[in-house]
Every structure is written in structure tokens, then in C-alpha cells.
């Protein structure tokens with residue numbers, strides 16, 4: 001009985017963990033896509049996709065589910081277990097991901113053909129997603145599911161996204177049982193619509209995320225007062241509030257807040273302000289939220305429903321679908337809110353709205369989530385005076401605001417409280433899904449706080465769940481070139497920018513310097529001299 005750490009090892013995306021619950025019998029927990037820049041290489045699966053019998057999926061976010069169609073393409077013929085809401089969300093999110101892969105591949109092919117280059121195949125297609133969706137079995141929360149000999153599982157609410165779960169695995173080999181719990185992403189307390197994370201019953205082994213493993217959220221800032229201030233100021237100037245937002249989860253939270261503002265008449269002077277959701281995927285996701293099981297909803301949301309209101313729908317909400325409807329918003333001068341696709345402004349309809357709104361000081365651009373380094377969202381947020389959008393240089397004159405007080409992830413306090421909610425301490429805590437400082441920092445914190453061994457294994461490390469000992473502890477393998485798809489599968493790779501090449505070169509130099517500790521003084525002096533010369 002063995003666990004192998006593959007993805008989200010010392011990084012926040014690409015979740016993928018392999019478990020051999022009996023000799024030669026394997027399942028995966030999550031199969032996510034790597035996104036953004038990653039420092040380390042993810043190791044290959046040590047077995048073929050055909051040998052994997054089951055996948056258990058914690059939630060629908062692409063960094064947990066996005067490589068499932070590749071697994072199916074590579075021969076996986078087993079079953080994928082997930083909550084019913086996760087299955088519904090995967091059907092739209094994987095289809096959207098396939099569309100992005102197909103569009104990117106078509107673009108690269110067109111470019112290559114001009115220079116005699118090869119045709120580029122998409123990582124996967126809509127057809128691969130249809131094949132994948134046929135393999136899902138929807139599950140309820142809190143039910144023990146007897147999956148196979150020696151393999152029982154239970155999904156519990158992780159409070160992170162609609163349908164999100166942590167999964168308990170009851171594994172038996174030769175009459176010996178071990179309980180492994182995989183946290184998936186642990187939600188933040190008091191997120192609107194969905195419940196708080198359910199308590200952790202107990203675990204022999206806990207694999208826990210650490211996105212905010214060393215940080216604590218600001219609990220003073222609340223989203224509704226910030227929204228009211230932004231709306232009042234912008235509408236008094238006759239302007240538009242433009243919100244770049246992720247389609248699934250964050251957009252529905254925003255709709256919940258806008259419904260609260262309207263229903264409770266918190267902005268009486270502008271009671272009828274319109275809200276446009278310009279994002280087809282978000283509108284499909286909203287429909288899934290509207291049909292979900294009441295088991296997924298928190299008490300406040302159920303109360304709103306009991307009083308006869310729809311928690312995420314209100315008078316003045318418009319969902320635009322066609323690109324003509326989207327374009328029409330730019331000629332409409334009424335004070336309004338536009339929630340548009342492209343959470344970090346890297347793609348989607350937000351770019352076209354930024355082009356039409358950013359130059360005008362009547363308007364406000366309000367960020368409602370983390371903006372990664374290097375993205376257009378981050379550049380605007382960091383105070384650029386001009387930005388290039390869709391080939392045009394645009395002045396940044398609009399007011400730039402941040403909606404604080406919202407997060408989909410538990411912070412260090414939340415993760416710690418969740419571990420404390422168990423009736424007994426695990427005998428080992430494995431930490432993943434956090435950048436270098438977060439995962440190692442949280443492992444150190446958890447080891448001290450709970451007096452149990454804890455560590456953040458690198459990709460490829462293996463642990464024997466029966467004996468409780470490491471089989472293999474791997475060294476980190478630094479990624480030479482940053483790619484957005486890094487699982488070793490076929491498909492288009494993003495070309496690294498010259499700047500990411502520079503960062504890679506610096507990391508390589510740093511690693512090399514690390515190996516010179518035992519070198520002769522002459523060698524060390526020689527390298528130091530070269531670096532100083534370069535700096536001059």
C-alpha cells in the first residue's frame with residue numbers, strides 16, 4: 001500500500017496523487033493541469049494510464065481536473081468518482097478547456113504554416129471531453145462508497161467551490177486497514193452560498209493543501225462595504241464598474257453580493273443599477289448553481305430561498321452570450337456593472353471591455369481575485385500608466401480597486417482549525433498545493449503545532465502506508481523552461497518568454513553555486529569574479 005506524490009508538489013497547480021492500494025492496483029486522486037509558471041518538473045506517472053482503475057476527483061477546478069481527458073486519451077478505461085455538482089461543473093469547464101486547447105493549436109498551426117513549421121495538435125478536443133464525461137459516476141456527500149475490494153471512500157464538503165470535497169479513503173491490504181484523507185482545496189470560512197468545510201473525522205495519513213499555508217487573511221475588510229463604496233463613487237461620476245472575474249465560483253459570489261445590495265436596498269440612490277455578466281461559461285455555471293442540491297448550500301442561502309428569493313438572481317441582472325451583445329455594452333453609456341471573463345485579464349472578453357473603459361476616469365476596474373505576476377491584471381493593478389491591449393496602447397485613467405475580504409482558500413488559521421477538528425491526530429501529514437515557502441512553511445508549522453511528523457515531498461516521492469516509512473524521497477528537479485502544460489503529455493507547449501528564460505538561468509546559476517560549497521577556493525573565486533564582471 002503506497003502513495004506516490006506526482007503533481008502540485010511544491011507548487012499550487014497540477015494536483016495529481018497516485019495510490020497503490022493493493023499490489024498492482026492503482027487509483028489517482030485528481031488529475032489537474034499545471035497553470036502559470038512552475039519551478040519544478042512534475043515526474044511522469046510510473047505506470048501507464050491503462051493500469052489506473054479509478055480516479056477520485058476532489059473538485060472541478062482545472063488545476064485538479066484539467067488533465068482527465070489526456071488520461072482517457074492515453075488509455076484510462078476506469079471510473080471517475082466525484083460529487084454530482086463536480087460532475088456538472090466538469091462538463092462545462094473541461095469543454096471550455098478543450099475549446100481553448102483547440103483554438104490555441106489552430107493559431108499555432110496557422111503561424112507555423114507560414115514558416116514551413118508543423119501542424120500543432122491540441123492537447124485534447126471536445127470529443128476527448130465527451131469520452132471523459134462518460135466515465136464519471138456522481139456521488140453524494142457523507143456516504144461510504146464500496147468501490148472495490150479493500151477500497152471504500154467517502155466525499156465530504158470541503159467548502160471551497162460548489163461540489164468541492166475532501167475524500168476519505170479506507171484502504172485494506174492483507175487485513176490491515178489504513179485511512180488516508182486527501183483535502184483537495186480547503187475552503188475559507190463564511191464564503192457565500194456554499195457551506196464551511198465539514199470537520200475532519202480522523203485520518204492515519206493526511207494530504208493537505210497549503211495555498212495560504214503561511215499567510216492569514218485580513219478579516220477586517222468585508223466585501224459588501226467595499227462594493228458599496230466602489231458603486232457609489234463610480235455611479236456618481238456616471239461611470240461603469242468593470243470586474244474581471246473567474247467564471248465559476250467568484251462570479252456567483254459577486255451575484256450573491258449584488259442581490260444582497262439590491263434586496264436590502266443598501267444603495268437606494270442607485271437601486272436599479274444593471275449588472276451584466278459577459279461570460280458564457282459563467283452563465284452556464286450560474287445555471288448549475290441554481291439547480292444544485294440543497295445539501296451544498298449554507299444556512300444563509302437556504303434562508304434567502306425560504307423567503308422566496310433567488311440567492312444569485314435579481315432584477316437588473318443581464319447575461320450576455322453573443323459577441324454582438326458583448327460589443328453593444330461598449331456603446332451603452334448608462335452607469336452599470338460589467339462582470340467579464342478573464343480573471344487575470346489574460347484572455348476572454350475582459351480585454352475588449354478594458355480597451356473601451358480603461359482610458360476613462362469616470363470608470364472603475366475592480367479586481368476580485370489574485371493577479372499573478374506578469375499578467376495584464378497585475379500590470380494594471382501595480383499602477384501602469386499605459387498598457388497595450390489588442391494591439392493598441394491605452395491610457396490607464398480609470399480608478400483601480402481591489403475587492404478584499406474574499407478568498408476561496410483557508411488561510412493558515414483555517415487549515416490549522418480544520419486539522420484540529422479531527423478526533424485524533426494523523427500519524428503523518430503530507431503537504432502539497434502550495435508554492436515553495438507555503439508548503440515547507442506549513443509543514444514546519446503543522447509538525448510543531450500538532451507534534452506529528454509533517455513534510456512537503458517533492459514530485460516522485462513514495463511512502464509506504466502500511467509500514468509508515470518513506471520508500472523514496474526525491475530531490476527537486478528544476479524546470480529548465482517554463483511551460484503551462486507540463487505533465488509530459490503531448491500537446492502545444494507555451495514558449496517561455498525571454499524574461500522567464502532569464503529567471504531560469506538565474507535559478508540554474510543559484511543551483512550551481514549551491515554545489516560549490518565543497519569546491520576549492522580558487523574555483524569559487526573564479527565564479528565570483530565572473531559574476532562580478534557580468535554585473536559591471
Ligand SMILES: [Zn+2]
Pocket residue numbers: 059061160161185
Ligand atoms: Zn480549487
